[in-house]
Amino acid sequence: MKLLYLGDVVGRPGRRGLDSLVPRLRAREGVQFVIANCENASGGKGIDPDNAEQLFDLGIDVLTSGNHIWRNPAIVPYMKDNARLLRPCNFPPGNPGAGWVVRAVRGSEVTVGVLNLIGRVFMGPADCPFQIAQAAIEEMRKQTHIIFVDMHGEATSEKVAMGRFLDGRVSAVVGSHTHIQTADETILPGGTAYLTDAGMCGPEDSVLGVKTEAVVRRFLSQMPARFDVASGPVLVQGALVDIDEATGRATSITRVRERVAA
Numbered sequence: 001m002k003l004l005y006l007g008d009v010v011g012r013p014g015r016r017g018l019d020s021l022v023p024r025l026r027a028r029e030g031v032q033f034v035i036a037n038c039e040n041a042s043g044g045k046g047i048d049p050d051n052a053e054q055l056f057d058l059g060i061d062v063l064t065s066g067n068h069i070w071r072n073p074a075i076v077p078y079m080k081d082n083a084r085l086l087r088p089c090n091f092p093p094g095n096p097g098a099g100w101v102v103r104a105v106r107g108s109e110v111t112v113g114v115l116n117l118i119g120r121v122f123m124g125p126a127d128c129p130f131q132i133a134q135a136a137i138e139e140m141r142k143q144t145h146i147i148f149v150d151m152h153g154e155a156t157s158e159k160v161a162m163g164r165f166l167d168g169r170v171s172a173v174v175g176s177h178t179h180i181q182t183a184d185e186t187i188l189p190g191g192t193a194y195l196t197d198a199g200m201c202g203p204e205d206s207v208l209g210v211k212t213e214a215v216v217r218r219f220l221s222q223m224p225a226r227f228d229v230a231s232g233p234v235l236v237q238g239a240l241v242d243i244d245e246a247t248g249r250a251t252s253i254t255r256v257r258e259r260v261a262a
């Protein structure tokens with residue numbers, strides 16, 4: 001089966017990019033299951049329920065998130081009723097929502113598990129993503145052997161270590177959070193597809209999706225600055241993963257990097 005993962009969706013431009021690219025990629029690549037990281041989807045930080053619905057309406061099966069997920073308080077009650085929007089599994093126990101979900105592929109008996117983790121290196125405090133992943137995967141494997149992991153983190157070392165740690169136990173480990181796509185896609189020895197960071201779906205003429213001028217001014221002056229989402233052509237970045245349904249092992253991973261005109 002073919003799975004599409006889309007990196008951090010940044011604001012309205014990112015949502016517009018998905019609007020145009022998701023149906024096209026589905027048709028062109030025969031994609032059967034779509035996952036997107038939505039933690040920057042509303043105004044660049046967090047996501048509101050309307051935007052979550054809009055992304056689900058595009059045919060996205062599961063939304064993952066990260067450190068900005070609680071930015072919009074309206075998402076808390078929404079998450080209680082919508083298991084398809086995940087928050088990192090290693091957030092404190094009792095946080096709203098869930099860190100993993102198993103969903104059926106539309107029109108098929110095949111099921112896909114999605115696990116959302118957050119790193120701890122150069123990030124806020126969280127429980128150990130390695131130990132939490134181990135426990136979650138044990139549970140998920142009772143329901144499916146096709147498992148996709150979104151490792152939301154800053155440090156390349158922590159993400160590579162997670163890929164190697166989970167190799168042979170999940171179908172894919174793909175990173176998010178930095179908004180910069182890495183070029184290290186590979187199939188690890190145990191059959192797990194791996195990419196350190198998928199990149200973002202957001203405005204290309206920017207610093208990580210934010211208007212360049214404000215970011216540069218902040219670096220120069222060290223003064224607080226308001227960060228607004230940039231405009232212009234949109235980069236849609238992510239990864240396509242081919243998975244053997246019989247074994248859950250990945251057979252290929254290809255980076256996605258497409259430009260959508262303004």
Ligand code: FE2
Nearest residue numbers: 066067068177
């Ligand atoms: Fe993040």
